[in-house]
Amino acid sequence: xxNFIDDLNKAFESRVRxxxxxxxxxxxxxxxxxxxxxxxxxxxxxxxxxxALEKEEYIGVNKTFIDRKPNTRYFxxxxxxxxxxxxxxxxxKLIKSQK
Amino acid sequence: xxNFIDDLNKAFESRVRxxxxxxxxxxxxxxxxxxxxxxxxxxxxxxxxxxALEKEEYIGVNKTFIDRKPNTRYFxxxxxxxxxxxxxxxxxKLIKSQK
Numbered sequence: 001x002x003n004f005i006d007d008l009n010k011a012f013e014s015r016v017r018x019x020x021x022x023x024x025x026x027x028x029x030x031x032x033x034x035x036x037x038x039x040x041x042x043x044x045x046x047x048x049x050x051x052a053l054e055k056e057e058y059i060g061v062n063k064t065f066i067d068r069k070p071n072t073r074y075f076x077x078x079x080x081x082x083x084x085x086x087x088x089x090x091x092x093k094l095i096k097s098q099k
Numbered sequence: 100x101x102n103f104i105d106d107l108n109k110a111f112e113s114r115v116r117x118x119x120x121x122x123x124x125x126x127x128x129x130x131x132x133x134x135x136x137x138x139x140x141x142x143x144x145x146x147x148x149x150x151a152l153e154k155e156e157y158i159g160v161n162k163t164f165i166d167r168k169p170n171t172r173y174f175x176x177x178x179x180x181x182x183x184x185x186x187x188x189x190x191x192k193l194i195k196s197q198k
Contacts, residue, residue: 005138008114015107022193039104088197091190094121098187 007090009083011056016041016049021084024059024076031073050074058083106189108182110155115140115148120183123158123175130172149173157182 012018019039023030030038036046053059058080062073076084111117118138122129129137135145152158157179161172175183 005114005118008117010114013112013114015104015109015112018107018193019104022196025197088194092194094117095187095191095194097121098124 007086007093009087009090011053011058012084012087014049016045017053020046020049020053020074021058021076021080021087024074025081025084029062029073029075031071035074053080056080056083106185106192108186108189110152110157111183111186113148115144116152119145119148119152119173120157120175120179120186123173124180124183128161128172128174130170134173152179155179155182 012021016039020035023035023038032043032046032050035050036043039046050059054061057077059074060077062075064071064073111120115138119134122134122137131142131145131149134149135142138145149158153160156176158173159176161174163170163172
């Protein structure tokens with residue numbers, strides 16, 4: 001029991017952060033609006049969780065312009081992908097312990 | 100995506116609460132010390148998460164005496180088992196979305 005708890009990543013305890021990581025793990029990049037619609041959360045809520053994941057360097061941001069309008073796209077980093085995969089593995093262990 | 104996020108239970112976001120529920124789902128009852136050793140957490144940390152789960156009525160408490168010493172044992176409630184199973188199902192969906 002101790003092991004799978006330890007292997008769960010505190011950075012991914014929030015549902016919204018889990019959702020952001022899951023979305024970015026299967027999409028090369030997503031912009032703020034796409035993430036927001038995907039997860040059905042408020043701007044403020046999404047922004048604070050994005051900030052937390054950026055601080056951990058689990059996601060990165062690309063700022064460009066499309067038709068002179070700013071376009072901010074997020075992507076999962078290499079270490080973010082690794083950390084998320086480890087978290088998923090720990091969740092799988094938890095689930096198996098229940099079967 | 101929206102669905103599995105919504106189906107994740109906010110009460111189980113914390114690793115410690117997940118651990119308490121997982122432990123009580125597979126053991127009829129556990130006392131405070133057993134849970135503490137199982138999860139390798141401090142008294143204060145465990146107590147606060149137990150309190151939160153009791154408030155949700157996901158776990159219950161039985162207070163008895165063994166050799167005149169108080170013995171407090173925790174168990175999962177019927178609605179706790181249901182809520183935890185739904186949470187596990189939502190986690191399974193999240194994991195499947197990553198494969």
